[in-house]
Amino acid sequence: MKAINNIDPETNQKALTVVLLLAVAIVVGNTWLAFRSIDVLVDSENWVQHTLQVINQVERIMSSAKDAETGNRGFLITGEDRYLEPYTDALRQIPAELDVFGKLTSDNQSQQDRLVELRAASGQRLDLLAKGIAEKRKGANVNELQLLVLSGTGKEEMDHLRRIADDMESEERRLLVTRVEDARKNSQRARWTTALASALDLILLVFMFRYLAEEREMRLERERTAAQLATAKMETDAKAAEIHKLNEELEARVRLRTAELETTNRELEAFSYSVSHDLRSPLRTIDGFSLALEEDYADAVDEVGKDYIRRVRTGVQRMGQLIDALLQLSRITRAELVRERFDMREVALSVVAEIKLGMQATSVANGNIAGATPVTFEVDGGPEAFGDPKLIRVALENLFGNAVKFSSKVAAPAVQFGWDDDAESWFVRDNGAGFDMFYASKLFNAFNRLHGDKDFKGSGIGLATVARVVRRHHGKIWADSTVGRGATFWFTLG
Ligand SMILES: Nc1ncnc2c1ncn2[C@@H]1O[C@H](COP(=O)(O)OP(=O)(O)OP(=O)(O)O)[C@@H](O)[C@H]1O
Ligand SMILES: [Mg+2]
Structure with a gap:
């Protein structure tokens, strides 16, 4: 039948x-x-x-x-x-x-x-x-x-x-x-x-x-089949209409929430920018007067007093650095994204050159002309990149900065930058201290640090800045590492 x-x-x-x-x-x-x-x-x-x-x-x-x-x-x-x-x-x-x-x-x-x-x-x-x-x-x-x-x-x-x-x-x-x-x-x-x-x-x-x-x-x-089909079609149409309605409602809600979030974000950014910015002037006052106190009234205070003044100055400088880092993070969010095609290798080389200059300056300042950490850099740019070179430069500064910082205690520090065909992403690799992969997801949040200030100084803003740059390009960032055997940070630009 x-x-x-x-x-x-x-x-x-x-x-x-x-x-x-x-x-x-x-x-x-x-x-x-x-x-x-x-x-x-x-x-x-x-x-x-x-x-x-x-x-x-x-x-x-x-x-x-x-x-x-x-x-x-x-x-x-x-x-x-x-x-x-x-x-x-x-x-x-x-x-x-x-x-x-x-x-x-x-x-x-x-x-x-x-x-x-x-x-x-x-x-x-x-x-x-x-x-x-x-x-x-x-x-x-x-x-x-x-x-x-x-x-x-x-x-x-x-x-x-x-x-x-x-x-x-x-x-x-x-x-x-x-x-x-x-x-x-x-x-x-x-x-x-x-x-x-x-x-x-x-x-x-x-x-x-x-x-x-x-x-x-x-x-x-x-x-019977025709009737069933007609009923099924009616039901499907009704469901489709319902789904369409729900979708529209959802989209409207998402638009509303996004608009609210954007407003809140803008307010927060404006708030943190102005806080950071406005903090600078009283800080400069404290810095200036504590310096004057140290230089002009050195004889008026005993050794304990001098120690206190030094501690005030160290704290002020540390706070200054923190404010700078926060201002940079804020600027990354506020800055307009201007995408263009550029050579990643060039940007990386210029960052490396700047780091080398900075290291030389530090050595001279420390009276160590030969330089204490002879880092080996290996740079390979990979394919042509499409993004905002200014923001990418800030990200690379932080990644290279970390690589140099966290490999500074090994005998022969080596930092490598390049493109991985399999992962289809750029990477910055070092052979330094590495970190515990258990905390890998926390690294990119502001103020999260996995190493103590005694071993490696820092404010915990760098990777948050890098993550923001990558996110603004709709790219991805992740890291892998083994404690004591270096770390690799990967990113794409969407
Ligand atoms: N190359 C790396 N090797 C090992 N650990 C790293 C490396 N890069 C980052 N980390 C870990 O991630 C934490 C967060 O890094 P991030 O750059 O945000 O902060 P920071 O370098 O400590 O301070 P800042 O960059 O603000 O001066 C670091 O404190 C460190 O524990
Ligand atoms: Mg850092």
């Missing part, structure tokens, strides 16, 4: 038409066969009737002949005319009856031949009877007449007549046997044919019934 279901309605309609035409053809064929066998049966029945009629006709002729004979005899014996009545009737009837017989057996040559013979024989017989009557009227002797008409030639003629009639009858009886047998066979055949036709019609009827029932079931199934 399912297989038929898949047939398209048009093909189904065509198949139905073909089946119906076939059924009509079978029914018409069956009816024709039944009619035909009935025709044959009627035909053979007619032949039987016809044969019986012929036999009957022979008997009639013979009966008329006998009537003529009897009448004639009565007259010959009595001489009374009233006995001639059957004779005259027979005389009139016999030719007509012979004609009827002739017509009835016109298709049978042997009967026609016998008819000729019968006509002649009956003619002779009647002639003889007529002669007898004529003789009687003339007053002939009865015995002589009897001798003439009823015995001798007369009897021979009558026997001849009977023989011909017998032959005719036996011919017809022989035909009757064949025709009755034919009729019997035809009747049987008609019965079989009708039974077969009816059986075929019945089978056809059952088949058609089943076919139509299946067809109906299929149509109902199709209607």
Whole structure:
């Protein structure tokens, strides 16, 4: 049923038409066969009737002949005319009856031949009877007449007549046997044919019934499926409309929240910028006056006092650095992002050059002209970058700065910058102190430091700045490391 279901309605309609035409053809064929066998049966029945009629006709002729004979005899014996009545009737009837017989057996040559013979024989017989009557009227002797008409030639003629009639009858009886047998066979055949036709019609009827029932079931199934599909479609449409509405609501909420967040962010940025900025001036006052105190009033305070003044100055400087770092972080967020194509290698080399200069300056300041940490730099830019080179420079300054800082305690510090084809990202690698990967996710939050200030100085703002630069480019940043075996920082630019 399912297989038929898949047939398209048009093909189904065509198949139905073909089946119906076939059924009509079978029914018409069956009816024709039944009619035909009935025709044959009627035909053979007619032949039987016809044969019986012929036999009957022979008997009639013979009966008329006998009537003529009897009448004639009565007259010959009595001489009374009233006995001639059957004779005259027979005389009139016999030719007509012979004609009827002739017509009835016109298709049978042997009967026609016998008819000729019968006509002649009956003619002779009647002639003889007529002669007898004529003789009687003339007053002939009865015995002589009897001798003439009823015995001798007369009897021979009558026997001849009977023989011909017998032959005719036996011919017809022989035909009757064949025709009755034919009729019997035809009747049987008609019965079989009708039974077969009816059986075929019945089978056809059952088949058609089943076919139509299946067809109906299929149509109902199709209607059910169509209804289900329509309902499903309506439900889907309703759900789609609902989802669309929800999406729109969500988008509106996201837009609202984003706008709120942007406003809050801008306010916070403005706040932290102005705080950092405004803190600088009182800090400068403290720095200036503490320096004046240290230089101009050195004699006025004892060693403990001098230590306190030094600590104040160290704290002030540290705070100054913190404010600088915060201001830079704030600037990164506020600065407009201007993307362009640039060579990452160039930026990296310039950062390295600046770091080297800074290291030299520190060594000179410390009186160590040769330089305490001979760092090996290896720079390879990778593909052309697309971003804001100024911001990228700030990020690289921090990453290189960290690499140099956290490898400063190893014997042969080495810093490597380059592009990784597999990771499709840039990286800054060093062979320094490394960090515990457990805290890797915290590194990029401001003020999070994994190393103590005693080992490595810093304010914990650098990586937060780098993360902001990368985020503003819609890129990604991550790190991996093994404690004591260096660290690698990776980034992409979106
Ligand atoms: N190359 C590195 N090797 C090992 N640890 C690192 C490295 N880079 C960063 N870290 C860890 O991540 C922390 C945060 O780094 P970040 O640059 O933000 O701060 P910082 O360098 O300590 O201070 P700042 O950069 O503000 O002067 C560092 O304190 C350090 O513990
Ligand atoms: Mg740093």
